Amino acid sequence: MKVYNYFRSGTSHRLRIVLNLKGLDWDYVAVDLRAEAHFDPAFKALNPQGFVPTLIEGDLVLTQSPAIIEWLEERYPTPPLLPVDANDRARVRALAAVVGCDIHPLNNRRVLEYLRHQLHGDEAAVLAWCGCWINAGFEALEQLLAADPKRGSFCFGGQPGLADAYLVAQVESARRFQVDLAPYPFICAVDQTCANLQAFVQAAPKNQPDAL
Known part of the structure; x- marks a missing residue:
């Protein structure tokens, strides 16, 4: 593979x-x-x-x-990345989709390159753009996590899964784009829990062979 x-x-x-x-x-x-x-x-x-x-x-x-x-x-x-119950699986997929469908596509590289080169935005404008959409998504995610009685140490329950993989990768991007994470204690708690697991540590951008 x-x-x-x-x-x-x-x-x-x-x-x-x-x-x-x-x-x-x-x-x-x-x-x-x-x-x-x-x-x-x-x-x-x-x-x-x-x-x-x-x-x-x-x-x-x-x-x-x-x-x-x-x-x-x-x-x-x-x-498994997803829980057994169909309703719970839908909830976890929805958490992942907030990142995968609504946050990440608006701050991926090709969008930012368009902002820089076609719309002539400076880095302050690019950071403001990224911060706007990351904050919008994180505000919703924070509320969803806070309201979910099945939230455990991770986005759902006591084992890492699909939503955690999406969330941790987006938190990494949020830090790179200088987003203030203080308003999101539940998101930060999940990220910190995942930071103690080798699967997440080994996947971090700084630990990849092409990282500089």
């Missing part, structure tokens, strides 16, 4: 967490977005969008981190 990814990519980060939680062996293939390596014809032949992550196993090529993570959950169901 090979995973084409970039150390600072939030989607790559969440996938690395899941791979580690599953205890899987995989090879790290760096795609340096800073050097525009994702536009290389050889990589775009694998992933026409030129996005990371991309997972390769034999002749199978998988793109889009939500699809890859769901595939991993179905193929390697132990340990």
